[in-house]
Amino acid sequence: MTALSQATEVVDPVPGAAAPHLPQQPDLIQLLTPEGERVEHPDYAVDLSDEELRGLYRDLALVRRWDVEATALQRQGELGIWASLLGQEAAQVGAGRALQDGDMAFPTYREHGVAWTRGVDPLDVISLFRGVDNGGWDPVATGFNLYTVVIGAQCLHGTGYAMGIQRDGAENAVLAFLGDGATSQGEVNEAMIWAASFSAPVVFFCQNNQYAISVPLERQSRVPLYQRAAGFGFPGVRVDGNDVLAVLAVTRAALAAAREGQGPTFIEAFTYRMGAHTTSDDPTRYRLASELEEWKLRDPIARLKAYLVRSGKADAAFFEAVEADETELAAKIRQGTTEMADPPLTSMFDHVYAEQTPHLAQQRAEFVEYHASFADGGDH
Numbered sequence: 001m002t003a004l005s006q007a008t009e010v011v012d013p014v015p016g017a018a019a020p021h022l023p024q025q026p027d028l029i030q031l032l033t034p035e036g037e038r039v040e041h042p043d044y045a046v047d048l049s050d051e052e053l054r055g056l057y058r059d060l061a062l063v064r065r066w067d068v069e070a071t072a073l074q075r076q077g078e079l080g081i082w083a084s085l086l087g088q089e090a091a092q093v094g095a096g097r098a099l100q101d102g103d104m105a106f107p108t109y110r111e112h113g114v115a116w117t118r119g120v121d122p123l124d125v126i127s128l129f130r131g132v133d134n135g136g137w138d139p140v141a142t143g144f145n146l147y148t149v150v151i152g153a154q155c156l157h158g159t160g161y162a163m164g165i166q167r168d169g170a171e172n173a174v175l176a177f178l179g180d181g182a183t184s185q186g187e188v189n190e191a192m193i194w195a196a197s198f199s200a201p202v203v204f205f206c207q208n209n210q211y212a213i214s215v216p217l218e219r220q221s222r223v224p225l226y227q228r229a230a231g232f233g234f235p236g237v238r239v240d241g242n243d244v245l246a247v248l249a250v251t252r253a254a255l256a257a258a259r260e261g262q263g264p265t266f267i268e269a270f271t272y273r274m275g276a277h278t279t280s281d282d283p284t285r286y287r288l289a290s291e292l293e294e295w296k297l298r299d300p301i302a303r304l305k306a307y308l309v310r311s312g313k314a315d316a317a318f319f320e321a322v323e324a325d326e327t328e329l330a331a332k333i334r335q336g337t338t339e340m341a342d343p344p345l346t347s348m349f350d351h352v353y354a355e356q357t358p359h360l361a362q363q364r365a366e367f368v369e370y371h372a373s374f375a376d377g378g379d380h
Helices: 003-008 050-075 089-098 112-117 122-130 153-168 186-197 225-232 244-259 289-296 300-310 316-338 345-349 358-375
Strands: 104-106 174-179 202-208 236-240 265-270
Touching (some): 050 089, 050 122, 050 244, 050 316, 089 174, 089 202, 089 265, 089 300, 104 153, 112 122, 122 316, 153 186, 153 202, 186 202, 186 225, 225 236, 225 265, 236 244, 244 300, 345 358
């Protein structure tokens, strides 16, 4: 049994079977139906080679296996917490693959799929959730900023960075990620006001996974989220977030517009969080099992697999090779996580400033003295 079936019990769409359609969404951009059939859109197109299509499938499968392994490690007590992306792989991989060298992504705490596309080692992400560091990757080298736990703050960071790009005259763009719940945060709305006022080269990518932790979408907004962009004076678009081809096409177009000086765009990737908000959450308390079963029929990985098989763009040997890669990645993640060494306690003082200040040096000395007192058997 693969990690896919272990995690979601998803089966490949049966030819001719009717997967549930997304309800009343005339503006939803889609290039690949839930049944895995290729369709065209008048405004968005994507021309990918067979190798690139297979690469997208491999991305989706390996990112999901990473997520499954990390969830299991948390349940075994190896991670403090884990924010799963289960079901949102296409939204993240499609958006991440739309970025170019020199572009910058500003994630929340769930964009593991985007991290993967930017070349970040999964263990460098897991180290954060293990409490070993604050994120082990180099944001400059990867074009992928550190995770942001404060809801919506990354939109301000992304907008400010985009304004800096603009003033430097660089032809790059920023992709700022957020969830549907974050659209109610002041930071997000402030970021969009600034981005609109200065035509900053930033794309706001909202993964609408239907729940702000436990609050459903219909209690968050009276209108589709993408329509909110009109109030700020820039375009908004809704894409099928479980369709990796559509996400790639829409995000490419929005980033290209940003680089050309056309200002920001708001993308609402309409998707679904198949798992819990985090491993501290119990989604059975606020949503029905039947809803989850309905969304499993729109699974992004099964959808792309069906297309690859029907079109003859991938054979059994390819899928077997991907499963072998999954197994190898899973072993690396398990071994690498359990072998992570705790950092020296004083390392928290090492990277506060480029150069240590006298006040920080004093704090460090007091910290060392305090902990040394436990070793000498003194009275505390």
